[in-house]
Amino acid sequence: MGHFQRRLWYVGPFVATLAVLGGIALWLMRQRRIVVFVLLTLVFTALAISTLDTAFWHFKRYQMPLIALFSAFAPLGAAFLANGFSISPRWRARKVLLVAAGASVAVTLVISWRFAPAYAANTGYVAAQPLLMARWLFENAPDEAAVAVHDVGAMRYLGERTTLDIVGLTTPGAADYWRNGPGSVGEFIDAQRPDLIASYGEGHGLGLGYLAATDLYAETLAEYRVTLDPAINVALAAELQGIYLPDYTAADNANQLSGLPNVAAYLDGLTRVDILDVADIQSERAHNYLWRNDELPGGFPTEYYQFDTLGCAANCSVMDGGRRINGEERFSIHATPGEDVVLVTRLHPANAGRYQVFASGELVAERVVPMLPGAFLEVPVLIPGSLVMGDATEIRIVPVSEGNFYMPYTHFVYQGHYAPSAPQNTPLSSFQNGSIQLLAAELALQDGVLQVRLNWNQPADLPRPTGDYVIFVHVLGEDGSIAAQADRRPGNGTLPPGNWLPGQLADQLDISISHLPPGTYDVVLGLFDPVTFERLVPVNGDESNRLHIGSFALD
Incomplete structure (x- = not known):
């Protein structure tokens, strides 16, 4: 009925x-x-x-x-x-x-x-739509072309081309991805690599619009629009469907880190031994992946995006699928027992929040997620070798921020002996009872730009830094007013102190000073909370919680 x-x-x-x-x-x-x-x-x-x-x-x-x-x-x-x-x-x-x-x-x-x-x-x-699409395939697609389709009937039998049914009615295994939402569908298409996509973008809500906004729909070869009466339409998924030529370059970029290695030396000397591609059902099953939500998220359980990676210098555009989680995720990693592991998570920082990371049942880190929507962020966690049990090593990640989602896309597993280099000089200053050390600060002038070169350190024998803090650098005129400034998180904007690993971190902020008149200028810096604007107290700082790091003169 x-x-x-x-x-x-x-x-x-x-x-x-x-x-x-x-x-x-x-x-x-x-x-x-x-x-x-x-x-x-x-x-x-x-x-x-x-x-x-x-x-x-x-x-x-x-x-x-x-x-x-x-x-x-x-x-x-x-x-x-x-x-x-x-x-x-x-x-x-x-x-x-x-x-x-x-x-x-x-x-x-x-x-x-x-x-x-x-x-x-x-x-x-x-x-007016799928029949014309099938005829286009028959007349224009190469004979050996494989075509990802949503409505398989006409495309398969009238287009006379090999089809990849992304809904799963005729392609084995595809239904599991379809039921998990557009993020998993994107992962399925990436894994199968069809030559063409004949489908809709936005339909039934956002739907495959996630995919249409990426290079999976890179080049439009043909499009067909129909005005539908929603009261009687049962034939079509959307008013607009077309045939598209995918570009998988950004999907290839998703297979490696592109931000963290460019801003920190945490992975030097380590070898990548495993990768878990979240929302890829096959990869999740291989890692005994489980996830749950404590609150109904609304929308889809997975999403698919093409973003640049924060801190990246080359091959920055990444196309990847991930999940929206407010309960927890857990999975096993494949690693050699007894060796240190650095777990790097690519996530979408759409919401500010925090999450805890457990390895073999023990809490190893709490990480902060700064609100930086529209980009991917790579977050490292150090797991000591004593907690690495080989393939039986279970990782559990629990968001601790109410109302916000933790959004993982890929987990990279690096392994080896993690040995941070000890500083050779006494720190200029420190914050959070010595957990955040500033080892050196150098100023350099080049082509109207003040380069502020900083060397930070997290001592391995002290408690880990906490929180999301932003560096501020102020250029002060002779009257003490701010003549120029720059605000940015450490690690080229990618590593708030709460996400540091033990060891040193080189950083540089550039400030345009071409507009400044001749004179002598002082440079001060500090760290502040981007939400409350409260500043951390530095050792040897002034009454405004600023640290003087040098001066320069302009002729």
């Missing part, structure tokens, strides 16, 4: 009730095999349909054969009702059965007449 867009009933409540009575009558007539067979058909067909799609879109199409069962049972139910819920006398039942059958035929004709305009409109939609 279902209702069609508030206009017509597929099977009216009265007909459905008669069908149930018909089933009861058959049971009383000892035709129980028929009843059991029909019930099992209803149940198992409904279960099979439920695996096709997480949305309701496909249900009404594939339930049509089940609706016919109601029409067959309803006349028998009418006869059963007319006989006062008795299965005798049979002559009366036969008469009522004939009348009910005639009425069913009449109702069918009336409903068919009313559905005729909707049927005509939908066949017109098919002719």
